[in-house]
Amino acid sequence: MSSFKIQGGKALKGEIIPQGAKNEALQIIAATLLTAEPVTIHKIPNIRDVNKLIELIGDLGAVVEKLDSESYRFTAKDLDVSFLESEEFKQKAASLRGSIMILGPLLARYGKAKIPRPGGDKIGRRRLDTHFLGFEKLGAKFNYSSKDSFYSIDATNLAGCYIHLDEASVTGTANIIMAAVLAKGKTTIYHAACEPYIQQLCKMLNRMGANISGIGSNLITIEGVESLGGTDHTLLPDMIEVGSFIGLAAMTQSEITIKNAGVEHLGLIPDVFRRLGIKLELRGDDIYIPSQKHYEIETFIDGSIMTVADAPWPGFTPDLLSIVLVTAIQAKGTVLIHQKMFESRLFFVDKLIDMGAQIILCDPHRATVIGLDRKQQLKGIKMSSPDIRAGVSLLIAALSAEGESVISNVEQIDRGYQYIDERLNQLGASIHRLEQ
Missing domain, CATH: 3.65.10.10 (Enolpyruvate transferase domain)
Structure with a gap:
């Protein structure tokens, strides 16, 4: 210590x-899991929470290349989702609040995911309900095991829908957006968070081939697409x-x-x-x-x-x-x-x-x-x-x-x-x- x-x-x-913005970095790095093509991110801060998420992305099988002190290239071509069953994943993900952000991309691309109860600051109750209620509206089914504190989600048939969020959660909004970009049909998210970091995520996803409108407002519309490509992105x-x-x-x-x-x-x-x-x-x-x-x-x-x-x-x-x-x-x-x-x-x-x-x-x-x-x-x-x-x-x-x-x-x-x-x-x- x-x-x-x-x-x-x-x-x-x-x-x-x-x-570079820590809170934006956690969302943007997770979004690299949505595509098999390379995504280059600049101005990544060298801080513990971000470094832990980068390590977790690498453990899942993504190729992580450090280009310079603040730039990384992520290529998530062949991911090993069986890593989610490992004790190593449980320990790493449980120590990082930002690990919740990998759920949306994994559900969108692979139709399933698991995650332990995330850690983070002890600053009071921080609900995960918004994330899971949004995933459920899209068609996911989840189960929480109190025995091992694991959330398991099945999302083999995600479909667009209307979602009115119970709170304007930044991470919840980001996670639902990332799940919806590859879902079939149209998703409308009302009472969405509209922080600059959410705007940055939406703009990056659109450059990758997503179809998101309403950026900067609390009413976001997403037309699902078949796949996403690579891009370059600089954090605020x-x-x-x-x-x-x-x-x-x-x-x-x-x-x-x-x-x-x-x-x-x-x-x-x-x-x-x-x-x-x-x-x-x-x-x-x-x-x-x-x-x-x-x-x-x-x-x-x-x-x-x-x-x-x-x-x-x-x-x-x-x-x-x-x-x-x-x-x-x-x-x-x-x-x-x-x-x-x-x-x-x-x-x-x-x-x-x-x-x-x-x-x-x-x-x-x-x-x-x-x-x-x-x-x-x-x-x-x-x-x-x-x-x-x-x-x-x-x-x-x-x-x-x-x-x-x-x-x-x-x-x-x-x-x-x-x-x-x-x-x-x-x-x-x-x-x-x-x-x-």
């Missing part, structure tokens, strides 16, 4: 390029990294330029940070954040306390609420953070309170942050990273704090942020990785 030793209180300066910049760097700059009074930030795909993200009082300039596809000693949280027009809440796209992404919360610690004013989608994501605030933050945890979904306005610094402590986003939030707090902090279990951070210690050290941070 690795730890970060951080010497806080240093202002950073310079340029940083966000990695990771919007969660972009938001993390904005928060980091504000908390540490740093002057940072985020290069190639994918500004047109960020939605509300720049505006939410502006509501915290953070100055930022959009310069083409770059974001410039000047050094700020003070930033003041806005109130609503009637003078009531600002609330920042998550919502399905085009609302504010839940993956950045932890970053907004920690950034508000040194603002002037008060903000209510409302994490609607996951009931355990705010529990890390006890560490921030130990560092000197003024936060009231109202319930599992809501926390009120009373900004310190730089009147006192946070102090360094020892803590542990509970999940990817909370881990980076604690890292931001530690970089702004007085003295030394130690964050253990940084493998959680490594799951979502590539070389984060090295990249921030290049801007002037003091982060030392300790291997135990």
